[in-house]
Amino acid sequence: MIQSMTGFGKSISQIPNKKITVELKSLNSKNFDLNARIPSQYREKELELRTLISNSLGRGKVDLSIFVEYTGEQTSTNVNTEVVKAYMEQLKKLVDTSDVELLKMAVKMPDALKTEREEIDEEEFKAIEEAVQNALKEINNFRNDEGEALEKDLKLRIHNIQELLKQVIEMDPERVEAVRERLRKGIDEIKEQVDENRFEQELVYYIEKFDITEEKVRLENHLDYFLKTINSSESNGRKLAFISQEIGREINTIGSKSNFAPMQQLVVQMKDELEKIKEQILNVL
Structure with a gap:
């Protein structure tokens, strides 16, 4: 039985404080061509994911998307308090307005927010890998039907x-x-x-x-x-x-x-x- 190169697969994995959604879409191509859109903290694992997807799909123009939604109190982005205060002090000298308006302007300035680089642990990557495997099952079923x-x-x-x-x-x-x-x-x-x-x-x-x-x-x-x-x-x-x-x-x-x-x-x-x-x-x- 032949298999189409067109397909779509999606999988959602829930881990503490995060919901990870993996989407795979493939179209026809002479060779394997993967376009990966994944959060920066997972980039170090991109090669492993490419190998996993290539072994399963063989050929095709493939789009991989990984979305991360924080579901708990933990977040990787924090307000850079000292920088924001400094911006507000400078803005007071330029405009006569309330502290609320000054804060609105200050948080839009460069470096007002700082993102801490997260280290991916093995349990988290295992959950991502499992989500990719499930998405691959879906896309292969789709390809078989096509x-x-x-x-x-x-x-x-x-x-x-x-x-x-x-x-x-x-x-x-x-x-x-x-x-x-x-x-x-x-x-x-x-x-x-x-x-x-x-x-x-x-x-x-x-x-x-x-x-x-x-x-x-x-x-x-x-x-x-x-x-x-x-x-x-x-x-x-x-x-x-x-x-x-x-x-x-x-x-x-x-x-x-x-x-x-x-x-x-x-x-x-x-x-x-x-x-x-x-x-x-x-x-x-």
């Missing part, structure tokens, strides 16, 4: 191409006869007497040049291989993209060789289905 929908759509598109290929195969004898008649008509129009044996030889050469037998066989094999791959445990977006390129190559060759309008119309429909497949594969892990 992958199931992608798989159904891809199989439908491959089935459509297979049906169109059957019509191409059924139409091929009619195409060959149409080529034969077109050549014969061309000869008749120029009113030239031709040697029948030579004409048949040239006709065989011409038809062989536009023969699509090999392309039909290879296209059938590529379509079967695509379905076999998508049902295997080794299925991934890169491999499916490569197979779809091979499918496109055979479809293009059939189109260039067909020289028959009804068959070219079927080829256009196959190309349309293949483009939809390629768009979907961009989101497959």
Whole structure:
């Protein structure tokens, strides 16, 4: 079963005096690309979190957000009392107003508030790690659900191409006869007497040049291989993209060789289905 690269996961962990919320969002990308928005006190653990997320998600453009809400009396930011008093004394010399207004102005000045750097303890990081693990479970479940929908759509598109290929195969004898008649008509129009044996030889050469037998066989094999791959445990977006390129190559060759309008119309429909497949594969892990 394939997995999508699109997903979202969220987890909340409660520890003494703090509520920690972890959010993970992923979109499609060729490689693993993590954008981490986390409080400064957790930066020293960022590499460990990156490794944890990379091992779980594999590929994708991933946004990690960690929000911390203080739920107790403890806070990492305090009023720098001496600085605020000094600002108020200076402001008194400039404006004649109440102490309340002076305080409002003073606390907005630089260094009025001081933030003490918190050291993260192992128990706290364990809670964060657990929250990340839970968010990863959610995002992977989301990716699996998306992958199931992608798989159904891809199989439908491959089935459509297979049906169109059957019509191409059924139409091929009619195409060959149409080529034969077109050549014969061309000869008749120029009113030239031709040697029948030579004409048949040239006709065989011409038809062989536009023969699509090999392309039909290879296209059938590529379509079967695509379905076999998508049902295997080794299925991934890169491999499916490569197979779809091979499918496109055979479809293009059939189109260039067909020289028959009804068959070219079927080829256009196959190309349309293949483009939809390629768009979907961009989101497959």
